[in-house]
Amino acid sequence: MMDIWASWAKRKSKCRFCPEPVLPGTRIFRGKIWMKRQTGDEPTPRRFTIKYIWHFACYPREANMWLDAHPYESVSHKPGRRVVAKPELQEERVKLLKRHATLAHRQRSAALAGNVEKVVELEFKKQDLITQVAATGPVPTRWIPK
Numbered sequence: 001m002m003d004i005w006a007s008w009a010k011r012k013s014k015c016r017f018c019p020e021p022v023l024p025g026t027r028i029f030r031g032k033i034w035m036k037r038q039t040g041d042e043p044t045p046r047r048f049t050i051k052y053i054w055h056f057a058c059y060p061r062e063a064n065m066w067l068d069a070h071p072y073e074s075v076s077h078k079p080g081r082r083v084v085a086k087p088e089l090q091e092e093r094v095k096l097l098k099r100h101a102t103l104a105h106r107q108r109s110a111a112l113a114g115n116v117e118k119v120v121e122l123e124f125k126k127q128d129l130i131t132q133v134a135a136t137g138p139v140p141t142r143w144i145p146k
């Protein structure tokens with residue numbers, strides 16, 4: 001179980017999603033996961049929490065990535081007909097989805113800066129990734145140009 005809430009950064013810290021530092025006084029999302037772990041020689045389970053921080057804009061990106069890695073399954077789907085990511089490729093898939101998110105982010109920055117060459121270059125890289133992602137399971141529908 002993870003709780004996510006919006007907050008202000010109190011001190012400089014690391015974003016879970018991107019390499020940029022999180023600066024004090026900026027808007028962030030905080031996440032907290034409650035964990036329970038028990039080793040053989042412990043009489044009771046040990047409880048602890050893991051905390052995460054994201055830039056305000058980074059959390060939706062990570063969430064989108066997660067949803068892409070775990071595509072929507074209709075509750076009324078016919079058994080045996082669904083297309084899911086192959087479990088052994090899940091890790092590779094998440095890595096590719098993360099790279100795609102980074103490229104998309106850089107492409108938006110390049111577009112804002114009016115750097116058309118960069119936008120085109122990044123578009124090619126994104127297309128390459130689509131092929132690689134397709135090898136691990138369904139390609140997120142958001143990626144397919146209309």
Ligand SMILES: [Zn+2]
Binds near residue numbers: 015
């Ligand atoms: Zn970030």
